[in-house]
Amino acid sequence: MPSSDHHVHIMGAGMAGLSAAVRCVEGGLRVSLYDSARQAGGRCRSFHDPMLDRIIDNGNHLLLGGNACVFDYLDTIGASRLVTAAPDHFPFIDLKSGENWSLRPGSAKLPLWLFLPGRRIPGTRISDYLVLKKLSSAQDQDALTDYIDPTSIIFERFWDPLCAAVLNTDAHEGSAKLIGRMLDMTLLKGPPFARPFITPLGLSATLVDPALAYLRQSQVHVEFGARVTSLSLRENRATHLDVGHKTIELSSMDHLILCLPPNQIQSLIPQVQVPTLTRPILNVHFGLDEEYRLPRNAAFIGVINGISQWIFRRGTTLSVTVSRADALMEKDTDELSDQIWQEVAFAIGRPNIPRPPHRLIKEKRATICQTPAQLALRPDSVTRWKNLYLAGDWTNTGLPATIEGAVKSGQVAAKNLLNSLT
Numbered sequence: 001m002p003s004s005d006h007h008v009h010i011m012g013a014g015m016a017g018l019s020a021a022v023r024c025v026e027g028g029l030r031v032s033l034y035d036s037a038r039q040a041g042g043r044c045r046s047f048h049d050p051m052l053d054r055i056i057d058n059g060n061h062l063l064l065g066g067n068a069c070v071f072d073y074l075d076t077i078g079a080s081r082l083v084t085a086a087p088d089h090f091p092f093i094d095l096k097s098g099e100n101w102s103l104r105p106g107s108a109k110l111p112l113w114l115f116l117p118g119r120r121i122p123g124t125r126i127s128d129y130l131v132l133k134k135l136s137s138a139q140d141q142d143a144l145t146d147y148i149d150p151t152s153i154i155f156e157r158f159w160d161p162l163c164a165a166v167l168n169t170d171a172h173e174g175s176a177k178l179i180g181r182m183l184d185m186t187l188l189k190g191p192p193f194a195r196p197f198i199t200p201l202g203l204s205a206t207l208v209d210p211a212l213a214y215l216r217q218s219q220v221h222v223e224f225g226a227r228v229t230s231l232s233l234r235e236n237r238a239t240h241l242d243v244g245h246k247t248i249e250l251s252s253m254d255h256l257i258l259c260l261p262p263n264q265i266q267s268l269i270p271q272v273q274v275p276t277l278t279r280p281i282l283n284v285h286f287g288l289d290e291e292y293r294l295p296r297n298a299a300f301i302g303v304i305n306g307i308s309q310w311i312f313r314r315g316t317t318l319s320v321t322v323s324r325a326d327a328l329m330e331k332d333t334d335e336l337s338d339q340i341w342q343e344v345a346f347a348i349g350r351p352n353i354p355r356p357p358h359r360l361i362k363e364k365r366a367t368i369c370q371t372p373a374q375l376a377l378r379p380d381s382v383t384r385w386k387n388l389y390l391a392g393d394w395t396n397t398g399l400p401a402t403i404e405g406a407v408k409s410g411q412v413a414a415k416n417l418l419n420s421l422t
């Protein structure tokens, strides 16, 4: 184990920064963690909304049983018990046809379940599913539409919602390789790995606060409202950086892991190539006075042929997610919330309930746009500066830009740093 004279400064306390900090603590390093915001969590956070008078998340987040890095992280910070397995199926409702069905994937090795019409997505054939395995060998430059007919029913009812949820990118341009990677780790590994997990207490209470408690217990210095404004690089080292009102000098025992969004890295280190396009996600939280059930009493349901893509139920809050929401960003928010509420009211079978109090959250840069061209711009964790590492869901993790990708990126950055010290 390296000596604790080595000090790592981690910038950005989103999921990547928190997971890097946890791994560096485990590796015996002295750790300081900074974030420009007033709280940790970045794009994965909760807050008290005064209008709804309840804690809400910035957006609904779903985990899957195959998110190995996340479960490892939760184990270390003592928070595994805070995530809950949802039933092992993905319910859907088609607002145009009124049909509802449930996708319950079975064994991928011996997929006999596909022979049962009731287990398949309505309107699809067994042959539509053969492509699932082909995506495992997709190449960097391949788009999903190189493998799947975009006019097919299975495209509309499976690939399009999957691509929106996993890549936050239109399925017509999304990366086949990333979808293949995600399927390998979940659906194709078997039912326990495809199982959805939710965070009933909220994102911060589950993924963020236990990590901060763990870090503080380990004497980590955590500082909020601390924005990195400049970074100096000389030859092969980072030498100092301006954070908030102070300058941090980096000695030979000091190391830096930058867990910042790509646009921040671009302005701090123009020499590093980063993805340049992002896509927004919109969430609307409706605060009701009583609990209403979703079809099949689900915790969440996928919506086809609506503005809404997913509806989540948490107690008396119903929340809608719309990914790759570029087209909605400039729309009148009141009108949009109204339209979305009508879809929710239909889904819960109560079309006459007037729109309850609501909060609409636009995350303009929710994730990078995950097309083959943009993915080619993802930088590695190791840089040409010996004491400087990068992390973030947008870096070259080989995974989609999700919590799993962010946590993995932090773990990889920490591992690379620790390896350099042995």
Ligand SMILES: Cc1cc2nc3c(=O)[nH]c(=O)nc-3n(C[C@H](O)[C@H](O)[C@H](O)COP(=O)(O)OP(=O)(O)OC[C@H]3O[C@@H](n4cnc5c(N)ncnc54)[C@H](O)[C@@H]3O)c2cc1C
Pocket (backbone or CB within 6 Å): 011, 012, 013, 014, 015, 016, 017, 034, 035, 036, 037, 040, 041, 042, 043, 044, 058, 059, 060, 061, 062, 063, 226, 227, 228, 229, 259, 260, 261, 264, 281, 282, 283, 363, 365, 366, 367, 391, 392, 393, 394, 401, 402, 403, 404, 406
């Ligand atoms: C609405 C929404 C829904 C999502 N749904 C899912 C889902 O269902 N499942 C899933 O797995 N993933 C989902 N994601 C993606 C997931 O939230 C992200 O992949 C993950 O949170 C990214 O973490 P990160 O640490 O890489 O980046 P960030 O969370 O962006 O962390 C970067 C941190 O850096 C800080 N910062 C920025 N600039 C500076 C600066 N100059 N100096 C200091 N600090 C700075 C920020 O405040 C932030 O805390 C969703 C994202 C959104 C927005």
